[in-house]
Amino acid sequence: xxxxxxxxxxxxELASRKKYVLxxxxxxxxxxxxxxxxxxELEKAxxxxxxxxxxxxxxxxxxKLCCQGPLVQADPAEILYERVKPEDAAAIVAALKGGQAKVxxxxxxxxxxxxxxxxxxxxxxxxxPERIDSYIAADGYLALRNALREMEPKEVTDTIVRSGxxxxxxxxxxxxLKWGTVAKxxxxxxxxxxxxxxxxxxxxxxxxxxxxxxxxxxxxxALAAYAVGADQGYIYVxxxxxxxxxxxxxAIKQAKQYGLLxxxxxxxxxxxxxxxxxxxxAFVCGEETALMxxxxxxxxxxxxxxxxxxxxxxxxxxxxxxxxxxxxxxxAIVRNGAEWFAGIGTEKSKGTKVFALAGKIKNTGLIxxxxxxxxxxxxxxxxxxxxxxxxxxxxxxxxxxxxCIPAGSLDTPVDYESLSKLGSIxxxxxxxxxxxxxxxxxxxxxxxxFCMDESCGKCVPCRAGTAxxxxxxxxxxxxxxxxxxxxxxxxxxxxxxxxxxxxxxxTAPNPVMSTLRFFRGxxxxxxxxxxxxxxxxxxxxxxxxxxx
Amino acid sequence: xxxxxxxxxxxEVSAADDATILDAATEAGIKIPTLCHLEGVYDxxxxxxxxxxxxxIPKLLPACTTKVVEGMNVRTDTERIRKYRRINLELLFAERxxxxxxxxxxxxxxxxxxAYNHGMDHVRYDYLFxxxxxxxxxxxxxxxxxxxxxxxxxxxxxxHVEGAGTLNTAGRGARSQIIADLIQPWGxADSCTSCGKCVMACPTGxxxxxxxxxxxxxxxxxxxxxxxxxxxxxxxIP
Ligand SMILES: Cc1cc2nc3c(=O)[nH]c(=O)nc-3n(C[C@H](O)[C@H](O)[C@H](O)COP(=O)(O)O)c2cc1C
Ligand code: SF4
Ligand code: SF4
Ligand code: FES
Numbered sequence: 001x002x003x004x005x006x007x008x009x010x011x012x013e014l015a016s017r018k019k020y021v022l023x024x025x026x027x028x029x030x031x032x033x034x035x036x037x038x039x040x041e042l043e044k045a046x047x048x049x050x051x052x053x054x055x056x057x058x059x060x061x062x063x064k065l066c067c068q069g070p071l072v073q074a075d076p077a078e079i080l081y082e083r084v085k086p087e088d089a090a091a092i093v094a095a096l097k098g099g100q101a102k103v104x105x106x107x108x109x110x111x112x113x114x115x116x117x118x119x120x121x122x123x124x125x126x127x128x129p130e131r132i133d134s135y136i137a138a139d140g141y142l143a144l145r146n147a148l149r150e151m152e153p154k155e156v157t158d159t160i161v162r163s164g165x166x167x168x169x170x171x172x173x174x175x176x177l178k179w180g181t182v183a184k185x186x187x188x189x190x191x192x193x194x195x196x197x198x199x200x201x202x203x204x205x206x207x208x209x210x211x212x213x214x215x216x217x218x219x220x221x222a223l224a225a226y227a228v229g230a231d232q233g234y235i236y237v238x239x240x241x242x243x244x245x246x247x248x249x250x251a252i253k254q255a256k257q258y259g260l261l262x263x264x265x266x267x268x269x270x271x272x273x274x275x276x277x278x279x280x281x282a283f284v285c286g287e288e289t290a291l292m293x294x295x296x297x298x299x300x301x302x303x304x305x306x307x308x309x310x311x312x313x314x315x316x317x318x319x320x321x322x323x324x325x326x327x328x329x330x331x332a333i334v335r336n337g338a339e340w341f342a343g344i345g346t347e348k349s350k351g352t353k354v355f356a357l358a359g360k361i362k363n364t365g366l367i368x369x370x371x372x373x374x375x376x377x378x379x380x381x382x383x384x385x386x387x388x389x390x391x392x393x394x395x396x397x398x399x400x401x402x403x404c405i406p407a408g409s410l411d412t413p414v415d416y417e418s419l420s421k422l423g424s425i426x427x428x429x430x431x432x433x434x435x436x437x438x439x440x441x442x443x444x445x446x447x448x449x450f451c452m453d454e455s456c457g458k459c460v461p462c463r464a465g466t467a468x469x470x471x472x473x474x475x476x477x478x479x480x481x482x483x484x485x486x487x488x489x490x491x492x493x494x495x496x497x498x499x500x501x502x503x504x505x506x507t508a509p510n511p512v513m514s515t516l517r518f519f520r521g522x523x524x525x526x527x528x529x530x531x532x533x534x535x536x537x538x539x540x541x542x543x544x545x546x547x548x
Numbered sequence: 549x550x551x552x553x554x555x556x557x558x559x560e561v562s563a564a565d566d567a568t569i570l571d572a573a574t575e576a577g578i579k580i581p582t583l584c585h586l587e588g589v590y591d592x593x594x595x596x597x598x599x600x601x602x603x604x605i606p607k608l609l610p611a612c613t614t615k616v617v618e619g620m621n622v623r624t625d626t627e628r629i630r631k632y633r634r635i636n637l638e639l640l641f642a643e644r645x646x647x648x649x650x651x652x653x654x655x656x657x658x659x660x661x662x663a664y665n666h667g668m669d670h671v672r673y674d675y676l677f678x679x680x681x682x683x684x685x686x687x688x689x690x691x692x693x694x695x696x697x698x699x700x701x702x703x704x705x706x707x708h709v710e711g712a713g714t715l716n717t718a719g720r721g722a723r724s725q726i727i728a729d730l731i732q733p734w735g736x737a738d739s740c741t742s743c744g745k746c747v748m749a750c751p752t753g754x755x756x757x758x759x760x761x762x763x764x765x766x767x768x769x770x771x772x773x774x775x776x777x778x779x780x781x782x783x784x785i786p
Contacts, residue, residue: 282720299717304593304613457698457717457724458594464639467722468673488672495635498608499596 001259002267003145006136013137018056020096021075022046023125026059027211028204028243029365030069034086038070041089049093058134061212063125064113065106066365073125080106111381112363117344119352120328121368124212129247132254135215141260143334144222148268156227157183160330162338164350169195169286169323170401170428171503172349172416178320181310182228185318190230192221193295193314193321196237196244197279197286200399201450203430205354206324208366210237210244213328214251218261218274220327223334225272228320233274236291238281248276283400283454287502288321290456301456302502323428325354345371349415353429359396360435362387369414376410379433390435394518398427400447400454401507403514404440423514425507440519441526444512445473451508462505465496469512476523482530486523490516555621569611569622570598580624581633581662584699585612586749588776589708595699597633597662600624608632634666642673643722644680645694646752652765653753659697660752680725685735688758689747691726696754698724702746709776714740726754748772 024030024039039059046055063071068082074096081092082104095101107113118124128134135141147156161176182190194217198206210217221233237245252274255261263271277295279285285300292314294300313319329351333341345351349371355378358364362384369378375395379385386392394404403424405412412418416426434443452466472489475481493509493516500506516523553562556573563572568591573580583595591612598611603621611624623629640646640659648654680693698717703726706715714737718727728737747755748768756765777783 284720304610306615452721455721457719457721458592459596460594460636460639460697461596463698463721463724464643467676468639468642471674471676491635495632499599499632499636501593501596501610 001265003149006141006145009133009136010139013133018054019076020051020055022055022057022092022096023060023063023073023075024057025061025063025069025071025125026129027062027066027208028241029062029066030071031243033070035070037086038072038084038089041086042072042093045089045093048090051093051096055093055096058128059130060126061124061129062121062208062366064116064121064366065363067363068104068106068365071106078108080108082106110363110384111377112365112367112384115373115377115382116368117352117370118368119332119341119344120209120216120325120354121212121366122332123216124208124366127213129212129214130250132215132251132258132260135213139335140215140331141219143331144219144226144260145266147223147226147334148266148270153183153227153229156223156334159334159338160227163333163341164338164345164348165326165329165333165341166349166416167323168325168329168353168428170398170425172426175322175326178310178322179224179227181308182230182318182320185311187318189232189315189317190228191314191317191319192225192228192230192233193288193291193319194221194233194235194324194327195286195288195291195321196235196241196324197283197291198238198241198324198428199281199283199286199454200401200428200430202356202358202432203399203428204356205366205429207241207244208356209324209328209354210241211247214244214247215255216328216331217248217324218251218255220330221274222261222265222272223330224320224322224327226270228318230320231271231273233272234277234295234314235274236277236279236285236295239278240281245276245278252276282456283450284456284502284504287504289502291321292319301458302504304501325429346413346415348417349426353414353426355429355431357383357431357433359431359433360386360390360392360438361433371415372413374410375405375412375414378414378431379410383433386433386435390437392433393436393438394434394440396424396432396434396443396511397430398425398507398510399430400450401425401503401510402427402430403510404434404443404518405514406518423510423517425510439477440515440522441473441477444515445470445477447511448473448508451504455504455508456502459499459501459505461496461499462501462508465492465500465505466508468492469496469509473512476526479526479528481527483524483527483534484530486527552616552618554616554619557622557624563616567616569600569609569614569616569620572616573611573622573624578624580611581665582612583658583662583697583751584701586701586704587773588780589701589704592700592704595636595697597636599629599632601626601629630666633662634668637663637666637668638671638673640697641668641671642675642677644677644696645675650762651695651753652756652760652762653695653767654763656763656766657753658751676722683728683734684758685733686740686742686758687735688742689734689744690756690758691728691734692754692756693725694754695752696726697752698726699751700726701749701751702726702755705745705749705772709772709779710741710743710745712739712741712743715746745772745775 072081091101165175166172290300290302309319448470561576593610593613599608601623683691728734
């Protein structure tokens with residue numbers, strides 16, 4: 001494969017485009033509401049109407065408004081059909097050439113769509129994730145070709161450094177810096193790993209990216225491998241994502257057939273093999289050292305860092321590990337230039353972020369917004385606010401490692417620094433909206449239960465501390481705790497945060513600390529007098545007076 | 549190899565290039581509490597009792613796995629660290645049943661000694677332990693999960709000193725437990741050579757010689773050290 005082949009494939013693909021396209025979402029959300037038979041019916045309806053030469057029925061990735069699935073988008077009319085049933089197929093096909101199908105239509109001019117900015121999801125809902133030609137038609141693998149043939153590895157790293165891209169897996173570590181460290185680490189064998197373990201409750205960004213545009217992740221990994229000098233890559237994906245796995249397998253097979261993976265890629269000396277490794281669904285296996293232990297076939301438990309993976313990773317070799325979304329940003333950056341990317345977002349948080357919008361909000365689904373977008377714009381404009389006239393009480397970001405941002409702080413811009421100032425984190429992109437009926441202590445208890453169950457059990461503060469904190473929170477929820485219990489809880493938060501071995505334990509207290517910071521009254525009003533008769537509450541609110 | 553100098557609790561000490569903070573402190577006669585550390589097998593930084601402060605570094609550092617850095621200024625006994633250690637020990641006591649007065653290791657137990665040293669005269673947390681099993685299927689040794697602190701010292705000596713690979717950890721979080729072979733009764737674990745190194749390595753009364761009664765179970769740590777020194781340094785020092 002050389003540049004000319006890429007161009008030819010693209011031209012062939014564009015030339016074969018038909019006048020009308022019905023894009024059917026084939027990502028897990030819509031698939032779970034019967035999208036496959038809908039697509040089959042649409043194909044039958046097209047054949048029955050004798051329109052096979054004019055209409056393409058294309059399976060695509062996520063069309064974003066997941067709550068209204070199954071979704072079908074009709075081009076060029078730009079109509080988004082919602083909650084489509086297989087029996088609607090004929091009507092939709094008939095309406096292609098004018099007229100109205102009696103199927104609920106979404107408003108593509110709603111801020112939910114118009115305020116999105118797509119870099120990571122640029123191909124999502126447009127290309128067919130099961131056909132590499134479809135990706136190449138969207139300029140896929142062009143960045144890899146240009147890097148391999150026209151750039152030194154160091155130039156690729158420099159591009160990523162200048163773009164300001166930061167890791168999307170949670171911590172926001174500067175990606176270029178990490179690549180540079182791995183590139184400089186000495187070793188004859190190096191690895192790249194894509195972290196697709198995605199274990200946060202409520203998060204489905206990475207799954208969607210893999211299902212919608214697997215080749216972008218492969219291309220990003222290949223660019224990274226070239227930059228750091230690796231020739232073996234692994235994608236660690238949880239086994240609960242069968243569709244993502246099968247799309248990745250298809251993508252890897254097709255990329256190999258085209259010589260885009262393997263040896264001598266684009267007739268350069270660059271070699272790369274990418275293999276899948278399936279995780280068994282332990283949250284902690286998303287932590288990089290645990291993940292590598294798991295890839296090595298060991299029990300997935302974290303180990304102390306340093307040494308960092310960049311120095312000693314898989315089988316003690318220098319290893320680059322990045323998140324799915326991080327890799328998915330890379331081809332666009334190399335294609336469009338670092339300056340283009342650095343022009344999007346805020347001073348310290350560049351580019352966009354994908355969020356899985358969920359909870360008490362009208363429009364749930366997948367959104368990609370520029371960094372620095374205000375939370376209010378996301379939940380009120382794009383999300384449409386709380387359903388049924390409810391009011392928003394808080395927005396949870398960062399899952400079990402994050403915190404709850406109260407409605408009063410909705411004007412906070414979404415960037416790494418602003419969120420951490422509020423005691424939350426960007427996290428990997430879960431965003432759960434809570435309405436006035438939400439019991440914040442119970443929310444804290446829920447996340448603590450998650451951490452307790454998912455603790456690997458290796459270190460004492462996390463293993464025994466989360467169990468003890470969960471116990472104390474349950475006591476508070478049940479109105480059986482005293483002021484002393486609350487003090488113990490706060491002391492444990494401090495201890496577990498500062499003494500745990502890995503990020504799971506270190507961040508497990510965050511949901512408690514952030515709800516204590518903004519909703520302390522919900523804790524104190526439930527406290528009971530202790531056995532010495534000392535009052536339970538710290539505030540003036542008598543126990544049991546609140547309505548929830 | 550060049551040596552390094554650093555300060556520990558105000559004392560200037562020297563350390564080998566690849567020494568850990570724990571090595572340097574031990575050599576200088578400064579005692580840092582440990583539980584999962586066992587001389588001779590690799591460290592895992594799991595118990596978090598050896599955490600120390602270093603001036604200018606915001607995070608606490610596990611002394612057993614952190615290599616010394618030239619000029620570093622380490623504090624091993626600040627009020628904050630003592631507080632965290634005490635909570636850590638209390639968490640361990642609340643996690644499983646550690647009623648010392650009926651334990652085979654009473655007065656020969658590292659956990660108990662540490663609790664004494666940290667003035668831990670009672671546990672402020674509610675006891676959360678479920679009733680764990682006691683495995684007495686092995687002809688010579690017993691395993692009482694109620695006393696186990698999951699330090700995995702037994703697992704590491706079993707794999708890396710004896711080379712049998714019988715013991716392992718299974719389960720997650722507070723439900724983790726030490727297992728033999730494929731979660732079999734210890735007595736049925738074919739790979740066990742009955743060498744007893746795990747029993748010597750155990751800091752508590754979780755692993756014991758059968759027939760030992762309250763307070764009788766002394767862990768023969770010296771024998772283990774002898775074996776490890778012999779293995780690693782080819783020195784046969786009794
Ligand atoms: C408990 C825990 C779970 C994690 N889970 C994930 C995950 O599912 N996906 C991910 O990309 N990173 C996860 N991380 C972060 C990784 O350790 C690592 O920082 C990340 O993959 C680095 O990639 P990035 O720099 O591109 O963000 C997790 C970290 C912790 C402590
Ligand atoms: S913090 Fe929790 S998950 Fe991390 S090593 Fe310790 S016990 Fe395991
Ligand atoms: S049995 Fe003993 S040595 Fe093994 S993990 Fe438990 S306490 Fe540690
Ligand atoms: S001795 Fe260092 S963590 Fe246990």
